[in-house]
Amino acid sequence: MDIIKRYFPTLTDEQQQLFQRLETEFRDWNARLNLVARTDVANLGEKHFLHSLGIAKVVQFPAGASVLDVGTGGGLPGLPLAILFPEVKFHLVDSIGKKIHAVQEMAQALGLSNVTAEQTRAEQLRHKYDYIVSRAVARLATFHPWIMHRYKPGVANTSGLYYLKGGDLEEEIQEAGLPTAIYNLSDYFTEEFFETKKVVFVPASSAR
Numbered sequence: 001m002d003i004i005k006r007y008f009p010t011l012t013d014e015q016q017q018l019f020q021r022l023e024t025e026f027r028d029w030n031a032r033l034n035l036v037a038r039t040d041v042a043n044l045g046e047k048h049f050l051h052s053l054g055i056a057k058v059v060q061f062p063a064g065a066s067v068l069d070v071g072t073g074g075g076l077p078g079l080p081l082a083i084l085f086p087e088v089k090f091h092l093v094d095s096i097g098k099k100i101h102a103v104q105e106m107a108q109a110l111g112l113s114n115v116t117a118e119q120t121r122a123e124q125l126r127h128k129y130d131y132i133v134s135r136a137v138a139r140l141a142t143f144h145p146w147i148m149h150r151y152k153p154g155v156a157n158t159s160g161l162y163y164l165k166g167g168d169l170e171e172e173i174q175e176a177g178l179p180t181a182i183y184n185l186s187d188y189f190t191e192e193f194f195e196t197k198k199v200v201f202v203p204a205s206s207a208r
Contacts, residue, residue: 003045007189008053008084018083018110019049025109026074029102035074046191052077055133055162056084057188058199062156063087068129070122070147071095071137075103077164081133082107082115092117093125121146128152135164140176144202151204159204166196178202 001019005011011019023044029035040047055077061067065088069078072092082090092115094100100119107115123146132147140163151159165172173180185197 001045001049003050003191004053007050008056011084015083015086018112019045019080021110022049022079022083022106025106029074029106033074033098033102035099035102036076043193047193048076049080050189050191051164051185051194051197052080052135053084054164054183054185054188054194054197054199055081057185058183058201059131059158059162061085061088061131065089065130066091066127066152067131067133068122068125068127068147068150069093070132070134070143072103072117073099073135075106075117077133077135078115078117079103079106079110079112082112083110086114088114090115091127091129093120093122095119095121122150125150130155130159132161133163134161136166140165140172140178140180140200140202144176144178148206155204157203157205160206161200161202161204163200163202165198165200169198169200173200179206 004019067090069092072078072094078090078092092103097119100117103117181201183199185194
């Protein structure tokens with residue numbers, strides 16, 4: 001996981017070991033469940049783990065905060081972020097039970113006590129969170145209503161949705177009609193993969 005260490009040089013030895021272990025566990029589960037495309041497995045560190053950590057380049061979750069990961073699939077972006085922010089609570093949800101089972105098993109294997117995973121849909125949740133993250137589950141106009149009532153009241157001004165998306169988003173942002181800030185991951189990572197990748201931030205206040 002040299003690529004992660006390069007962009008996050010303050011990682012502890014333990015965190016580096018956890019990323020290595022996550023790669024091993026993820027490969028094992030992917031062989032059984034196809035969590036990500038088989039063609040991507042050779043580039044897990046770059047295309048999946050580092051991509052997930054792009055969120056950490058634009059926001060630092062404070063200790064004690066709660067983060068909801070919607071449509072987590074194989075645990076992305078939640079598991080890499082949980083390794084990076086051990087003092088933050090992560091709740092990973094997906095509608096597909098076998099994927100959530102894999103996430104639960106991986107979190108347990110890594111000893112990530114700050115992670116819970118549940119088979120459910122975001123719109124069925126009753127808990128409230130400080131932050132919400134997701135990786136391109138649906139168009140923003142479709143996705144935002146699912147999560148807009150999931151924020152705690154009186155949250156910090158950094159609270160909101162951090163949505164990993166790719167490509168030209170102008171039409172999608174316009175369609176959603178929401179206040180957004182867009183961060184280009186190419187400003188933080190030099191690999192070609194990140195040239196079109198972005199983090200879209202929608203403040204929690206827009207859900208009021």
